[in-house]
Amino acid sequence: MSEYQHRARKRFGQNFLHDAGVIDRILRAIRAKEGERLLEIGPGQGALTEGLLGSGAQLDVIELDLDLIPILQAKFGSNPRFQLNQGDALKFDFARLDAAPRSLRVVGNLPYNISTPLIFHLLDNATLIRDMHFMLQKEVVERMAAGPGGGDWGRLSIMVQYHCRVEHLFNVGPGAFNPAPKVDSAIVRLVPHETLPHPAKDHRLLERVVREAFNQRRKTLRNTLKQLMPADAIEAAAVDGSLRPEQLDLAAFVRLADQLALQPSAAQD
Numbered sequence: 001m002s003e004y005q006h007r008a009r010k011r012f013g014q015n016f017l018h019d020a021g022v023i024d025r026i027l028r029a030i031r032a033k034e035g036e037r038l039l040e041i042g043p044g045q046g047a048l049t050e051g052l053l054g055s056g057a058q059l060d061v062i063e064l065d066l067d068l069i070p071i072l073q074a075k076f077g078s079n080p081r082f083q084l085n086q087g088d089a090l091k092f093d094f095a096r097l098d099a100a101p102r103s104l105r106v107v108g109n110l111p112y113n114i115s116t117p118l119i120f121h122l123l124d125n126a127t128l129i130r131d132m133h134f135m136l137q138k139e140v141v142e143r144m145a146a147g148p149g150g151g152d153w154g155r156l157s158i159m160v161q162y163h164c165r166v167e168h169l170f171n172v173g174p175g176a177f178n179p180a181p182k183v184d185s186a187i188v189r190l191v192p193h194e195t196l197p198h199p200a201k202d203h204r205l206l207e208r209v210v211r212e213a214f215n216q217r218r219k220t221l222r223n224t225l226k227q228l229m230p231a232d233a234i235e236a237a238a239v240d241g242s243l244r245p246e247q248l249d250l251a252a253f254v255r256l257a258d259q260l261a262l263q264p265s266a267a268q269d
């Protein structure tokens, strides 16, 4: 169908999946079922969309590129379980989907340039979400799944693991896409915790402590957190101020954030 041909656009981060083996492996990892609520971000030309709809689930998609809308409409528009939303997923109000708590299954071969802010936007709506399966840059998945002590452990690992269990499922080489990206990719599964294992009094303060601590990851905590809290507050959180931020686990960062909540400085931004 030549009228439906679409040239991939760099500014929309378009790398379309064409490897049937990889598509099948992703669909098997998701294992969507009839009656479920799925949300696909960036369906593109529908490489994953077809299999997702084939499961019998109800599928909403959000696509930014206006040129892809008629293609998606022509392919899937007649299916009553398909709902097309044109727009920017970064600005999308997920409450609009009217999904029950912990019901939404989010899927996406994400444009790499927006993947981190998009995941943070989704985490703001974590109570609606049952799970998420994303294709991301492999290096980003490694940072999400990292544990404390190494160079990959940082703001992304901590904030994602605060909300979710993270599983690095498998890697995908550049050849599975058209055009081929310059980097390796990987599929990650994120499952929001039913009960947060380390709840902070105020998660914005956790974000602040983590951001400040990792701004200069080679310095000691006493140094990097100087503007935020005095050395005795770090000690009161049962944290050794002579450690570097990458040596602290999530629970220790939450203790620091809770200690920060007691500081007079916590009220300012």
Ligand code: SAM
Pocket: 012, 013, 014, 015, 016, 017, 018, 041, 042, 043, 044, 045, 046, 047, 048, 062, 063, 064, 065, 068, 087, 088, 089, 090, 108, 109, 110, 111, 112, 114
């Ligand atoms: N899912 C398709 C596949 O696997 O072949 C396409 C993947 S491609 C990497 C990313 C898709 O996200 C493109 O269709 C692109 O137009 C769309 N996109 C880019 N930025 C977006 C945004 N802010 N909101 C929604 N979709 C976006």
